[in-house]
Amino acid sequence: MIALPLPEPPLAGTRYGLRPWAPEDASALAAAWADPEIRLRLPVPDPADETAAAKWIDGCASRRTAGLALDLVVVDLSEPDRAVVHGEVGLSAVDRNRGTARIGWWTAADHRRRGAATEAVALMTRWALDPLGLDALVAEVDPDNIASLTVARKVGFENLSRPVDGRTVLVARPPEGRGRRTTGRV
Numbered sequence: 001m002i003a004l005p006l007p008e009p010p011l012a013g014t015r016y017g018l019r020p021w022a023p024e025d026a027s028a029l030a031a032a033w034a035d036p037e038i039r040l041r042l043p044v045p046d047p048a049d050e051t052a053a054a055k056w057i058d059g060c061a062s063r064r065t066a067g068l069a070l071d072l073v074v075v076d077l078s079e080p081d082r083a084v085v086h087g088e089v090g091l092s093a094v095d096r097n098r099g100t101a102r103i104g105w106w107t108a109a110d111h112r113r114r115g116a117a118t119e120a121v122a123l124m125t126r127w128a129l130d131p132l133g134l135d136a137l138v139a140e141v142d143p144d145n146i147a148s149l150t151v152a153r154k155v156g157f158e159n160l161s162r163p164v165d166g167r168t169v170l171v172a173r174p175p176e177g178r179g180r181r182t183t184g185r186v
């Protein structure tokens with residue numbers, strides 16, 4: 001296993017940035033897990049209470065150092081302490097030998113339709129392809145999840161030709177001209 005680094009410097013766009021999960025985020029994560037829209041679209045632990053959220057947050061660092069996953073909080077850069085959880089974007093099933101990972105995302109209900117997911121997914125995608133050096137990022141989206149399909153397409157994900165298990169599979173690849181790497185630069 002190759003440990004996944006934290007993006008350095010932290011990823012920042014024009015309005016939103018990404019930071020690691022902190023113990024203080026447990027109630028915000030439990031609230032997101034309770035949101036019907038998130039429960040409909042994403043696997044949520046059972047139970048999905050604050051204790052479970054604290055445990056999940058506690059495991060983030062070891063999943064990252066084991067090279068399995070990288071989960072980051074979407075924050076608003078105009079908020080000085082960046083304490084509010086606007087959303088999440090994460091890599092999972094990371095296989096740096098094959099050069100692939102899955103990407104997933106959500107935006108907290110109170111913060112939707114302001115561009116948070118689009119900017120956060122763009123930041124993570126660009127970083128995962130270069131400098132991390134993956135060759136393909138895969139997103140699986142329900143075909144009726146118009147918001148999420150819009151996010152993926154705005155970021156440059158393209159449909160694979162066939163759905164898998166009824167879900168639309170989209171892929172992002174590095175820009176033309178970047179040679180294949182096996183381990184990336186970071």
Ligand SMILES: CC(C)(COP(=O)(O)OP(=O)(O)OC[C@H]1O[C@@H](n2cnc3c(N)ncnc32)[C@H](O)[C@@H]1OP(=O)(O)O)[C@@H](O)C(=O)NCCC(=O)NCCS
Pocket residue numbers: 037038041042104105106107108111112113114115116117118119140141142145146147148150151
């Ligand atoms: C999908 C989701 C992440 C979008 O988050 P968001 O921060 O509101 O997205 P953005 O503000 O970046 O919007 C992206 C685009 O989707 C459109 N959009 C957002 N919500 C929409 C909705 N409910 N219906 C139709 N279009 C929608 C926006 O208008 C925008 O397009 P535009 O720039 O052309 O106007 C959010 O709705 C969510 O968390 N849903 C539940 C979890 C989920 O589905 N996760 C993804 C699993 S694959």
